[in-house]
Amino acid sequence: MSSRSRRTAHSAALTRLAQVSALALAATLVGCQSTRQVEETDSVRAHNYQARLKHRPAPLVIKPVEQKAPDDVWERMRQGFVLQDSIDVNPRIEQQRLWFASNPSFLETAGERGSLYLHYIVERLEERGMPLELALLPAIESAYNPMAYSRAHAVGLWQFIPSTGRHFNLRQTNFYDGRRDITASTNAALDYLTRLHDMFNGDWLLALAAYNAGEGTVSRAIERNERLGLPTDYWNLPLPQETRDYVPKLLALSQVVLTPQAYGVNLSPIANEPYFEAVVINDRLDLTRVAAFANIDEDELIQLNPAFKKRMTVDGPQQLLVPTAKARLLTSSLSNLKPEQLLSLQPNKAVFQAALAEAKAPAATSSYRVKRGDNLGAIAKANRVSVKDIQRWNRLSGTSLKAGQVLALRGASAPSAAASRVAAAQQRSTQYKVRKGDSYYLVAKRFNVEMKHLKRWNPRTGQALKPGQTLTVYLGR
Helix, strand or coil: CCHHHHHHHHHHHHHHHHHHHHHHHHHHHHHHHHHHHHCCCHHHHHHHHHHHHHCCCCCCCCCCCCCCCCCEHHHHHHHCCCCCCCCCCCHHHHHHHHHHHHCHHHHHHHHHHHCCCHHHHHHHHHHHCCCHHHHHHHHHHHCCCCCCECCCCCECCCCECHHHHHHCCCCECCCEECCCCHHHHHHHHHHHHHHHHHHCCCCHHHHHHHHHHCHHHHHHHHHHHHHCCCCCCHHHCCCCHHHHHHHHHHHHHHHHHHCHHHHCCCCCCCECCCCEEEEECCCCCEHHHHHHHHCCCHHHHHHHCCCECCCECCCCCCEEEEEHHHHHHHHHHHHCCCHHHHHCCCCCHHHHHHHHHHHHCCCEEEEEECCCCCCHHHHHHHCCCCHHHHHHHHCCCCCCCCCCCEEEEEECCCCCHHHHHHHHHHCEEEEEECCCCCCHHHHHHHHCCCHHHHHHHCCCCCCCCCCCCEEEEEECC
């Protein structure tokens, strides 16, 4: 063995011997040192702990990757769809989906009309943490037509009937109808849906059914199934046919929006940014004059402010919704107007007085003799009034009627001649029956109106015209 090897071996042996000796000595001293070790101060321990920490590597912090907001509102909606998660294959949904796939123009046209409102609706839903499928509810209710009016006297994007509208503070006068107000009706609808969601223990499908049929109808159906020991979920309730189709229709529509290409639907992108802003106004204004003054398309201004029934800012909130690109300029221009210039934007005095006289005119009274088999509901529907109104006008405490009984009925009075002339001047309409070879372009050109306006006036005609269809055309626009 070389001298170098011997030194190495010797050194290793000494090292092992020193280690063994140190262990033995430590074992011997344990007893006498234990008291001193226990008395070691907290500050010393803390110091030693901190010293050890200094040599530990800092923990690796992984920052979450920020997801870029989508450019398209449709994509933003898809990211917030949650109602599909618990839905399996369902023939009632498939039936409705087949209809949308067979009628792609319905969603395409409704989406084009809804492009003015969808960003606002989606924003409000996200603020409340509600499913974004609900942004499609106005497509089912009104095809995003704020002027929509149903046989049940439901009005606006969200189709509020008069009583429900009043319950949610949507004021209704001769000049203003809050059920048509884009922002007010949207917030009222979300309030209503939230209340129904809470009422039915967080079940969105039952809440939607109640939005359509009323909470009483759904509650009675649930109670009936409970008595019979049957399931009480939406799919098993005995509901009116319209309500049985209502929820599947919304779910089917959301599936089509989720993958439109799969169903042959072409959804035009909608910019993920506010389409309109509210401009504060302090005076009574004429929408037609404001549109011309601010270089805003008149029909677009009316579509954003449909609640002003006479196209005058009377009885409603002191604001106008205008396209975002025009909002700042209009605000600045209105604040700098001289009194005589502001007067030019206000309604013509004669026009306003005529409209006011029409609003104040007493309701005409008529009478109806009850026939065998009549009931208050049928009489109210035929005369476009409510059952409660008939009861109030005739001091009826119940709903029973007798054949031969005479009921007093009240309705809107005939407008004055001046008011009729004003209405005719403001909005003359005609009906046009589509002929073979017609298109939106040709019809719009024939009546000297814009094609996009023609489409908005006729929301349910689809993309392509068919012979025999009837179009409404507003003249003098």
